[in-house]
Amino acid sequence: MKKAFAALCVTTAMILSAGCGGGLSSEETKTAEALASGWNGLDASPARKAQNECIAEDWVGTLGLETLEKAGVINASFVPTSTLLPDTMNSELATAYGNAMAHCFDLEVDRESLKSAWNVDDKRMDAFIDCFGSVDRTLYAHAMRDMRIQGNSGSQTKAMDDFYAVVRECKTKAHIDQ
Secondary structure: OHHHHHHHHHHHOOOOOOOOOOOOOHHHHHHHHHHHHHHHOOOOOHHHHHHHHHHHHHHHHHHOHHHHHHOOOEOOOOOEOOOOOOOOOOHHHHHHHHHHHHHOOOHHHHHHHHHHHHOOOHHHHHHHHHHHOOOOHHHHHHHHHHHHHHOOOOOOOHHHHHHHHHHHHHHHHOOOOO
């Protein structure tokens, strides 16, 4: 189940959203664009790129450049230090990241890759998306936050457990076996 949860989290991190950004300084905008570009990889779809831009803009806008620099996410020139997110984050970074994920989330956009990964038809995917659409964004934000704080430690929090339960419930309702 942890692999399925991780796959779903990665997938949801790569989904299109509207209404992101705004109000960033030119340096913050450049930094958000650089972070998103690094997260995009070599073959990101337009939806994935838009999703990553939304997350990066929210994250940078919430935390500011100084906080990201102190955390080692960017250097003194506001350039990302890696194309990957840190394995673990402190509470402030993780909370902002979880909130950005929850704000930018729209599962519908990535339906085809999930259909393929789960080997399901449109009817079952629609049922899963309908069910999953009712997920409380606060729960989603807390689960994503806790996942970033926990890193690869293997321990789970109540928010992660509750999120797993929703994923299992939606997969059961949609008759998805995996």
